[in-house]
Amino acid sequence: MTKISINNLVKTFEASDQRDADGEIVAVDDIDLEIADGEFIVLVGPSGCGKSTTLRCIAGLDNATQGEIRFDGEIVNDSRPRDRDVAMVFQNYALYPHMTVEGNMGFGLKLSSTLSSAEIDARVTEAAETMGIDGLLTKKPGELSGGQQQRVALGRSIVREPGVFLMDEPLSNLDAKLRAEMRTEIQALQNDLGVTTIYVTHDQTEAMAMGDRIAVLDGGVLQQVDVPEQLYRNPVNEFVADFIGSPSINLLDVAVDGKRLTGPGGFTHEYTGHEVGDRSRVRLGIRPEDLAIDERGDELTVSVVEKMGNENFIYGHLGDREIVARTDASVRPDPGDTVGLSFTNEALYLFDAQSGRSLETKTDNVSATQTQF
Amino acid sequence: MHDELETEAIWRFAGYGFLLLVTMFMLIPIYWLLVASTLPESAIIASAGSGLPRLIPGTHLLENARALAARPDVDFYLSILNSVLIAVVYTGLALIFCSMAGFAFAKYDFRFKEPLFLGILATLIIPINLLVVPLFLLVSNIGLANSYWAVILPWAAYPIGIFFMRQSMQSIPDSLLEAARMDGASEFQLYYRVALPTMKSSMAALAVILFLFQWNLFLWPLVVLQQEKFTIPVAITKIMGQEQIAYDQLLIAAVLAIVPMFVVFLVLQRHFVRGILAGAVKE
Numbered sequence: 121m122t123k124i125s126i127n128n129l130v131k132t133f134e135a136s137d138q139r140d141a142d143g144e145i146v147a148v149d150d151i152d153l154e155i156a157d158g159e160f161i162v163l164v165g166p167s168g169c170g171k172s173t174t175l176r177c178i179a180g181l182d183n184a185t186q187g188e189i190r191f192d193g194e195i196v197n198d199s200r201p202r203d204r205d206v207a208m209v210f211q212n213y214a215l216y217p218h219m220t221v222e223g224n225m226g227f228g229l230k231l232s233s234t235l236s237s238a239e240i241d242a243r244v245t246e247a248a249e250t251m252g253i254d255g256l257l258t259k260k261p262g263e264l265s266g267g268q269q270q271r272v273a274l275g276r277s278i279v280r281e282p283g284v285f286l287m288d289e290p291l292s293n294l295d296a297k298l299r300a301e302m303r304t305e306i307q308a309l310q311n312d313l314g315v316t317t318i319y320v321t322h323d324q325t326e327a328m329a330m331g332d333r334i335a336v337l338d339g340g341v342l343q344q345v346d347v348p349e350q351l352y353r354n355p356v357n358e359f360v361a362d363f364i365g366s367p368s369i370n371l372l373d374v375a376v377d378g379k380r381l382t383g384p385g386g387f388t389h390e391y392t393g394h395e396v397g398d399r400s401r402v403r404l405g406i407r408p409e410d411l412a413i414d415e416r417g418d419e420l421t422v423s424v425v426e427k428m429g430n431e432n433f434i435y436g437h438l439g440d441r442e443i444v445a446r447t448d449a450s451v452r453p454d455p456g457d458t459v460g461l462s463f464t465n466e467a468l469y470l471f472d473a474q475s476g477r478s479l480e481t482k483t484d485n486v487s488a489t490q491t492q493f
Numbered sequence: 494m495h496d497e498l499e500t501e502a503i504w505r506f507a508g509y510g511f512l513l514l515v516t517m518f519m520l521i522p523i524y525w526l527l528v529a530s531t532l533p534e535s536a537i538i539a540s541a542g543s544g545l546p547r548l549i550p551g552t553h554l555l556e557n558a559r560a561l562a563a564r565p566d567v568d569f570y571l572s573i574l575n576s577v578l579i580a581v582v583y584t585g586l587a588l589i590f591c592s593m594a595g596f597a598f599a600k601y602d603f604r605f606k607e608p609l610f611l612g613i614l615a616t617l618i619i620p621i622n623l624l625v626v627p628l629f630l631l632v633s634n635i636g637l638a639n640s641y642w643a644v645i646l647p648w649a650a651y652p653i654g655i656f657f658m659r660q661s662m663q664s665i666p667d668s669l670l671e672a673a674r675m676d677g678a679s680e681f682q683l684y685y686r687v688a689l690p691t692m693k694s695s696m697a698a699l700a701v702i703l704f705l706f707q708w709n710l711f712l713w714p715l716v717v718l719q720q721e722k723f724t725i726p727v728a729i730t731k732i733m734g735q736e737q738i739a740y741d742q743l744l745i746a747a748v749l750a751i752v753p754m755f756v757v758f759l760v761l762q763r764h765f766v767r768g769i770l771a772g773a774v775k776e
Contacts, residue, residue, distance in 0.1 A: 179675065200674075202676075202677035206675065214669045216672075216687060216690075227673070228675070232676065
């Protein structure tokens, strides 16, 4: 069990295009992160945000350009992957095609432990039972389904009883149903074993569902590390607010005129209690589930209605901005209908129009004043 | 609808007919070689001279083989042993060198990698004939002239083989090697325990290429080897080299020269088809 500290981690790559002036791509830019012993932390962000590179630096597959990575206080920057006591699950599983499931799972132990082959067999069998693949031990990876391969890959990592699990988008090749199943299974497994786990994904739903804490990255920069609910309610900036939540938060450019916010498509809102300083423009955010639809109103022309069964997503345009509201299944306007929109003042997010920094995030302790527009 | 099917059937028939024709065109000379090796010399000459070649085997096979063995000037059967020994050792050694070099070129980054690789490829431009003299000086200075090693070593790192293995090894997913690194494999173990086993079919194909290359090598063995170490191609020219060509002996020698090559191909052939990488990773 391992506690991991990352200080000022920087990773740059030489640009493949040599004509580039400085010839460098900064994949990870000055990341600081403390990961507690036994914690399940998720690194999440769009592709190219540096999450996988960070993971590879922790694994020892890539060398950090600058900064320190410590396992239990000890700097591991220069130690090889095999000496770090970590196990990794790859997106494409990376099973050895010429070995049986048993061979795949026992390979690491054979190479790096002093266990006898009887002990290795016992460990492999035990791990296979945990993963429910004990019937497949003599099969080759090519004979297995995607879900089974995934279980073998997980089994291969737990059999070594490492101090850290690293998982690089392990579920992204599975279909939706299996993905949801494996999600809970990995969580249960991590709970049982209590091994520090770093999990990389681009899927914010997966991140929210699985992580004890979530680190949101963008452009190689760590945006925010927090528990899922805090990320959702109190994002530090517009990027985090936009990235977390599905469907995404509605964002509108609004002009500030005293206490009145004016936006596209004739949108106005009298705000109370929010400090926007001397800004003349801000970005207003409102979560889809905080938008109430009034079928008698006429602010929004409905373009699409997605009926999910238990709820409906109602899409329409305010000026050039697309708006989505998440409503009860009983609210079911037809495309082309006009509906009214309303939301409570405390559901409001405000962001600086230039930097995207949060000025105001969702609060619960403000009185519930309904605002009409 | 019916017409379409009919046209398709005719085209298919014509296609297969064409393929069959080409196959026969390729196989008939080999078949005639097999037939002729069973005929006495007079019948061979008669068959070759008059219109259609004879296509029914005769009964003179063993006599021809005995006559070949009885030749005082060339020990052809010894040359088969020489050729097999040289080709087998060469193939084994060259497989090791080519796969190692190919692995390094495909999966590692190092300084001057591209120029080095281009340099290796560039050596293909130089014909063997041009190399014979300097190579002979080199080999005889080392003291290897008239030894098996003189034929085995010069092309042990065969440029085509290195190129072939590099291309094949590039298909090994990086994550497979990384997984092995995480499992604690050393760099040599990556090559030996992960890369090589997944490359079985490529190695088999390369083995055929290398074996064939060495089996057919003529000029260099002719220069560097003496009588008792002759390989098959050299020995065959000795059979032809006398004032009178013994066609019966020559043809049985040609048949015997094909057999080992044929066996090698049969043994390794099933590996070509087998995609051993299937199921390694999900793309």
